[in-house]
Amino acid sequence: MVGMPGISRRQVLGSATAVALSLALTACGGSGSSPSGKDENGVVTISVNGMPAKTQALDRQNFMEDVKAFEKGHPKIRIDAREGQMDPKTFAAKLAGGQLEDVYYVYFTDPAGLIQRRQAADISEYVADVPFHKDIDPALMKVFKDGEGKTYGLPTGNYSLGLLYNRSLFAKAGLDPDKPPATWEEVRTAAKKISSLGDGTVGYADYSKNNQGGWHLTSWIYSMGGDVAARQDGRWRAAFDSEAGRKALQALHDMRWTDRSMGTRQLLEIADVQKMMGSGKLGMYMAGPDNIPTIVKQFEREYEEYGLTALPGTATLGGGDGFMFNPKASPEKIKAGLQWVQWKYLRSPEREAVDSERAKKSGVPIGLPQPRLFAGDTQAEIDRIHGRYANTPVENYQPFIERNAQVETKVEPPNAQQLYTILDGVMQSVLTKEDADLDALLAEAAKKADTVLASVK
Amino acid sequence: MSVQPLSDAAEKTAGDDGPRRSGPRPRRGAAILNPRIRRAVRENLVAYLFLAAGVLCFALFSWYPIVRGALLGFQQVTFAEPARWVGLDNFRRLFDDPLFLTAWQNTGYFTLLALVFGFAAPFATAVVLNELRHGRSYLRMTVYLPVMLPPIVTMLLWRQFYDPGPGLFNSVLEVFRLPAQQWLESENLAMVSLVLVSTWANMGTTTLIYLAALGGIPGELYEAAELDGASVRQRLWHVTIPQMRFILMITLLLQVIGTMQVFVEPFVLTGGGPDDATVTVLLLLYRYAFVYNDFGLASAMSTLLFVVLGLFSVVYLRLTRSKG
Numbered sequence: 001m002v003g004m005p006g007i008s009r010r011q012v013l014g015s016a017t018a019v020a021l022s023l024a025l026t027a028c029g030g031s032g033s034s035p036s037g038k039d040e041n042g043v044v045t046i047s048v049n050g051m052p053a054k055t056q057a058l059d060r061q062n063f064m065e066d067v068k069a070f071e072k073g074h075p076k077i078r079i080d081a082r083e084g085q086m087d088p089k090t091f092a093a094k095l096a097g098g099q100l101e102d103v104y105y106v107y108f109t110d111p112a113g114l115i116q117r118r119q120a121a122d123i124s125e126y127v128a129d130v131p132f133h134k135d136i137d138p139a140l141m142k143v144f145k146d147g148e149g150k151t152y153g154l155p156t157g158n159y160s161l162g163l164l165y166n167r168s169l170f171a172k173a174g175l176d177p178d179k180p181p182a183t184w185e186e187v188r189t190a191a192k193k194i195s196s197l198g199d200g201t202v203g204y205a206d207y208s209k210n211n212q213g214g215w216h217l218t219s220w221i222y223s224m225g226g227d228v229a230a231r232q233d234g235r236w237r238a239a240f241d242s243e244a245g246r247k248a249l250q251a252l253h254d255m256r257w258t259d260r261s262m263g264t265r266q267l268l269e270i271a272d273v274q275k276m277m278g279s280g281k282l283g284m285y286m287a288g289p290d291n292i293p294t295i296v297k298q299f300e301r302e303y304e305e306y307g308l309t310a311l312p313g314t315a316t317l318g319g320g321d322g323f324m325f326n327p328k329a330s331p332e333k334i335k336a337g338l339q340w341v342q343w344k345y346l347r348s349p350e351r352e353a354v355d356s357e358r359a360k361k362s363g364v365p366i367g368l369p370q371p372r373l374f375a376g377d378t379q380a381e382i383d384r385i386h387g388r389y390a391n392t393p394v395e396n397y398q399p400f401i402e403r404n405a406q407v408e409t410k411v412e413p414p415n416a417q418q419l420y421t422i423l424d425g426v427m428q429s430v431l432t433k434e435d436a437d438l439d440a441l442l443a444e445a446a447k448k449a450d451t452v453l454a455s456v457k
Numbered sequence: 458m459s460v461q462p463l464s465d466a467a468e469k470t471a472g473d474d475g476p477r478r479s480g481p482r483p484r485r486g487a488a489i490l491n492p493r494i495r496r497a498v499r500e501n502l503v504a505y506l507f508l509a510a511g512v513l514c515f516a517l518f519s520w521y522p523i524v525r526g527a528l529l530g531f532q533q534v535t536f537a538e539p540a541r542w543v544g545l546d547n548f549r550r551l552f553d554d555p556l557f558l559t560a561w562q563n564t565g566y567f568t569l570l571a572l573v574f575g576f577a578a579p580f581a582t583a584v585v586l587n588e589l590r591h592g593r594s595y596l597r598m599t600v601y602l603p604v605m606l607p608p609i610v611t612m613l614l615w616r617q618f619y620d621p622g623p624g625l626f627n628s629v630l631e632v633f634r635l636p637a638q639q640w641l642e643s644e645n646l647a648m649v650s651l652v653l654v655s656t657w658a659n660m661g662t663t664t665l666i667y668l669a670a671l672g673g674i675p676g677e678l679y680e681a682a683e684l685d686g687a688s689v690r691q692r693l694w695h696v697t698i699p700q701m702r703f704i705l706m707i708t709l710l711l712q713v714i715g716t717m718q719v720f721v722e723p724f725v726l727t728g729g730g731p732d733d734a735t736v737t738v739l740l741l742l743y744r745y746a747f748v749y750n751d752f753g754l755a756s757a758m759s760t761l762l763f764v765v766l767g768l769f770s771v772v773y774l775r776l777t778r779s780k781g
Contacts (some may be wrong), residue, residue, distance in 0.1 A: 089747045096536035113750060117535040200622060209728035211748065264621040266642045267730050327537045417748050428730040432642040448555050 036330045037102075044336045047080040047101040050323075054083075058362050070343050077336045085321075086110060095119060095326075102329045103337035108143050108319040109416045111153055115144075120152045121325040126335050127151045130342045135378040143411060144322060154338070156345035157371045158320030159288030160311075160409040161219045162400045163187070167307045169194050169201065169283045180284075180309040180399050184223075184251050187284065187312060191261035194283035203261035203283045205276055206252065206427070209269045213427030214420025215317070215412075216286050220248035222410050223313030228423070229413040229453055236414055236456045238449035240423070241442040249430050249438045257434045266431040274298070277306075286311065288319075289368040289397065296365075303392045308369065309399035310407050318409035320371065346373065349381045356389035367392040369401050418452040523763070529756035536752075547757035559733050560741040564717055566648055567737060571716040575656040576709060582660065583667030584697065597668065601661035608658065612725040615654045616641075619726075641727050644734045651722040651735060659715075663708055670704045671697070703776075710773045714766050738762055 037044050052059035067079045085105040094100040106114065114120045127133055136155065144153035167177035173193040181187040191203025207213050218228045226244020229236050256262040265272075274291065276282035278299025292306050310316070323341045325334050347355060359366050367390030372379055387394070413419050426445045429436045498505065530547055532540040551557050586596055603611065618625040619640035627637040640650045678696045687695065698705070720739035723729055729736035738758065746755035 088750060092534075092536050092746075092750060092752060117537065117750070119535055119537045209730060264637075264639070267727055269728070421744065421748070424728070424730065425732050429732045432639065432731040433644070451553065451555070 037333045043076050043078055044332050045078040045080055046333050046336045048103040049082045049084050049101045050105045051081040051083050066344055100326050102326045102333045103323050106324050107321050109412055111144050115146045115152050121327045121329055122150050123325055123334055124151045126338055130338050132346055135374045137375045153322050153324035154341050155320055155322040159290055159370050160318040161286050161288055161316045162311050163284050163309045164287040164291055165284040165307050168305055173197055177307055184312045188255055191255055192259045195261040201281050202263035204255055205273045205282050205285045207269050208427040208431050209267045211417055211420035212269045214423030217423045217427045219317035221245050222315040222317055223311050224248050225314045236453040238446040241446035245442050246438055252430050256431050289370045293365045307396045310403035315408040315410050352382050353385050356385055360389045360391050365392045366390050367394045369397045414456040415452050419449055422448045526756050527760050529752055530760040532753055534752045547753045551757050556736055556741055560736050560738045563736055564738045567719050568716045570652040574652050578656055579660040579663040580667055583664045587671045600664050603658050604661035608721045611658045642731055644731050647727055647735050655722050670701050674700045710769055714769050
């Protein structure tokens with residue numbers, strides 16, 4: 001009988017609630033040190049996450065070496081390193097239970113909500129002292145600011161979505177791997193040729209599940225010159241029921257149902273598509289440069305097999321990650337945390353050189369076209385260093401580097417996750433229903449999105 | 458452990474000769490500690506202490522979260538600042554969410570389908586297994602095997618079966634020259650596909666319960682029916698089902714309670730799609746809590762679910778009590 005044991009399902013939610021709530025019991029608990037976090041010798045201990053898991057032995061070793069080197073150079077700071085990154089499933093429980101790290105990792109989708117809910121500390125008065133702070137790309141800094149210009153975190157990574165493609169499949173389908181598609185029409189043609197190779201080969205794949213469909217559809221709409229949300233008369237409203245929205249859906253619909261170049265299996269998410277690419281059965285998908293090392297490592301492939309080009313169209317979606325600070329952290333801890341983030345992630349060109357040399361020796365990929373955290377000379381200097389130590393085929397990313405500057409990088413819309421849930425449905429309809437009414441889909445989704453956006457200040 | 462005797466004063470106040478009709482009014486403490494209770498406590502003190510540990514655990518890890526969960530439904534919580542009471546705001550926002558109704562409808566649909574598929578299947582399997590002369594133990598184990606698989610493994614396995622390309626089911630359909638199906642990608646089929654997985658994964662337990670119940674039916678009833686010339690169908694209809702009526706009713710209620718909490722299947726297999734066709738109450742609740750980080754809204758939703766399931770539980774308790 002269905003659901004008879006009922007335990008597994010109940011356990012999932014029951015235990016999550018129990019953990020969240022029982023941790024709330026101990027909300028007053030703490031580390032036991034003084035409120036400032038300083039001990040009697042004036043040493044501040046800060047807990048930070050972002051430490052690689054034990055399974056990533058080399059990354060973890062490098063991380064711990066960095067911790068030691070940092071502590072040596074900063075004798076008044078001790079690092080209490082913890083595994084993991086920002087996990088929405090445990091974040092609130094950790095915050096409630098006093099277990100949230102002083103310095104915690106976030107994706108670009110998180111800061112707006114965290115700032116709005118006051119779950120991050122205002123670091124405006126301390127951030128000015130961070131070296132290179134002024135050189136950080138202002139567009140990336142904006143992600144960590146509120147409407148009044150207060151700062152709540154620092155970016156440490158970024159990406160913009162391009163097209164990741166399998167060079168071997170391109171060659172096999174008679175396409176030039178050094179000249180990947182630059183327009184959506186060319187993407188369509190290439191996808192058709194690749195899928196005609198048969199044997200389960202898919203020309204182009206895209207996500208449509210767990211908010212990832214909405215995330216990618218947003219980038220599709222940006223690339224067609226549209227927007228997902230726009231401010232009108234001081235209020236945010238849905239903007240995707242537009243010509244750009246229709247074009248994006250039409251292109252997906254054509255590839256899926258007319259050309260049949262998107263395969264039969266849909267409701268995919270990132271892990272599925274990376275697996276398809278890793279098994280050599282996929283021609284192209286929308287991705288940031290960071291996907292390449294993931295696929296190479298996870299599926300034991302070679303860097304030479306993959307190429308990256310900029311997203312066709314006029315704009316693309318950009319995202320990334322960074323660090324924010326526990327709202328209950330003392331000023332001493334915030335200052336120490338900022339020093340750690342700057343030292344470890346926003347490196348000076350000198351440290352970048354040392355780090356790149358070590359990375360090259362360890363086989364950590366160098367030479368991918370992103371992240372580009374800084375603007376102007378600082379970034380140019382860092383790019384030169386990366387070029388010197390590159391251990392990936394940088395020529396394969398040339399199409400991305402050459403054209404990406406012409407493609408505007410736009411950030412994620414407000415209330416991104418809620419909007420992505422709504423757009424997931426649109427993506428799913430287009431990819432699973434041949435007779436999908438594109439206009440009706442957009443109109444209905446826009447109505448729902450307006451409700452979600454009504455709460456945005 | 459030594460048992461402390463009650464003090465003389467307490468004994469005198471309470472008295473051993475029952476309540477008095479006249480004289481001074483007994484003190485409050487004395488009324489609580491009436492002789493019967495006092496004796497019961499004294500005789501079973503150690504047992505009560507053991508029981509206390511269990512009660513404490515239940516209170517801390519089961520009842521307290523339920524009460525806190527219900528309270529959170531009326532609060533706006535960020536965990537960074539003290540919770541703010543917002544009255545019925547969270548419930549109002551729930552009703553405004555266009556997915557709210559969809560989730561309840563989908564959950565109701567899943568429960569209904571689960572009754573059609575999942576209620577009959579284990580009963581039929583149990584009856585067939587009970588009739589077998591050979592290999593009964595082996596088959597019993599085989600039926601129970603899926604229950605032992607971790608749910609996530611079951612889901613991933615069935616995802617392969619449902620693959621619209623080279624998946625098992627479409628390959629079978631191809632053998633019979635039937636058209637391939639979009640098992641999880643079709644709005645009409647997705648929910649049915651989820652129910653099939655769920656049925657396969659969970660029917661082992663109920664089958665065993667039915668088998669145990671079947672074993673408890675007196676053999677004389679069947680012998681008498683056979684002597685009267687009853688066919689297999691008649692025996693099933695006039696002996697088996699009436700004898701199993703109570704257990705069937707209980708499992709039916711438990712199934713309704715269990716299936717209304719469907720989560721793993723849509724979470725892993727469809728993510729609520731296609732086009733929200735498999736968004737269930739728990740999946741929406743999960744999104745509120747862990748995707749949007751809105752614990753107030755999630756708690757309001759769980760309170761509603763708690764009330765609905767509570768109604769079924771009351772029926773269940775009444776049924777089991779009346780049987781007792």
